[in-house]
Amino acid sequence: MNHKHSTLDRAAERLIDIDNVSHGDERERAIYMEASTFGMTLGIWGCFFASLVFAIFGQILLPVVLISVAMIPSYGTLWFANRRGVNTLELLSRGSYRSGLTSAVSFAVVLLLTLAAIIYSAYFGRGLLQFEVTFEVVGDGLAEVAVQGALIGAGVGAVLGVVWVALIIRGHKKKRYKEPAPGDDT
Amino acid sequence: MGNRDSAHDNPVRHRRKELRITQAELAKTVGVSRQTIVAVEQGDYAPSVFLALGLGRALGATVEELFGDAEVKEPEDRGIGA
Numbered sequence: 001m002n003h004k005h006s007t008l009d010r011a012a013e014r015l016i017d018i019d020n021v022s023h024g025d026e027r028e029r030a031i032y033m034e035a036s037t038f039g040m041t042l043g044i045w046g047c048f049f050a051s052l053v054f055a056i057f058g059q060i061l062l063p064v065v066l067i068s069v070a071m072i073p074s075y076g077t078l079w080f081a082n083r084r085g086v087n088t089l090e091l092l093s094r095g096s097y098r099s100g101l102t103s104a105v106s107f108a109v110v111l112l113l114t115l116a117a118i119i120y121s122a123y124f125g126r127g128l129l130q131f132e133v134t135f136e137v138v139g140d141g142l143a144e145v146a147v148q149g150a151l152i153g154a155g156v157g158a159v160l161g162v163v164w165v166a167l168i169i170r171g172h173k174k175k176r177y178k179e180p181a182p183g184d185d186t
Numbered sequence: 187m188g189n190r191d192s193a194h195d196n197p198v199r200h201r202r203k204e205l206r207i208t209q210a211e212l213a214k215t216v217g218v219s220r221q222t223i224v225a226v227e228q229g230d231y232a233p234s235v236f237l238a239l240g241l242g243r244a245l246g247a248t249v250e251e252l253f254g255d256a257e258v259k260e261p262e263d264r265g266i267g268a
Contacts, residue, residue, distance in 0.1 A: 025218035026234050026237060027219075
């Protein structure tokens with residue numbers, strides 16, 4: 001796309017890496033963008049429902065954090081589109097009133113339920129439902145060792161994840177270059 | 187979405203067959219994946235102007251000849267690259 005890019009725009013585009021050749025041709029890129037939107041929407045709904053569940057069990061800070069995190073993709077979308085002259089709210093107004101309203105009302109209902117659960121917890125000092133897990137630490141320094149083990153495990157898992165993705169990409173590259181191009185399909 | 191019947195009389199496919207080139211060769215010529223050529227031939231994907239022009243050049247036909255008879259689908263059914 002041709003735009004007059006500011007440093008901020010360039011940074012945003014570098015972040016999403018939209019023009020990277022690895023994102024494929026125009027159809028693949030369009031599908032990739034749709035898939036990203038799908039994933040983002042799932043993430044937003046996941047955050048909202050998780051915040052509701054945690055609020056019901058008496059958590060206060062975690063639901064607020066989750067809702068705040070869920071807002072980031074929406075505000076990011078508004079900002080990015082607005083920088084390129086696309087008003088997403090105006091776009092929504094072009095669609096059917098019913099579908100836009102259904103989505104907005106659904107989010108509002110979950111948000112209000114979460115807020116109600118938080119207020120209940122703050123007022124009564126306990127959640128609507130009780131669920132407590134207690135760990136009994138046996139032996140000196142066992143908790144410290146457990147934390148260290150978890151951190152090491154997470155680190156090794158992260159490295160293995162990167163290696164796994166790298167191997168998959170390498171496999172696809174090899175397949176593309178080594179295999180003869182598939183012939184006509186029909 | 188398109189279907190097999192519409193794919194068989196698709197002008198892109200017809201012209202490609204006339205020229206005896208494979209989908210992979212056409213894809214390489216215009217710089218897209220073979221799956222994208224398949225999607226265009228099946229009517230599942232409406233290419234951008236740039237890709238349509240590229241296909242026209244590669245197949246020695248005009249965009250009008252290749253896509254002039256393409257059905258204008260409703261927004262919810264339409265290809266995503268139009």
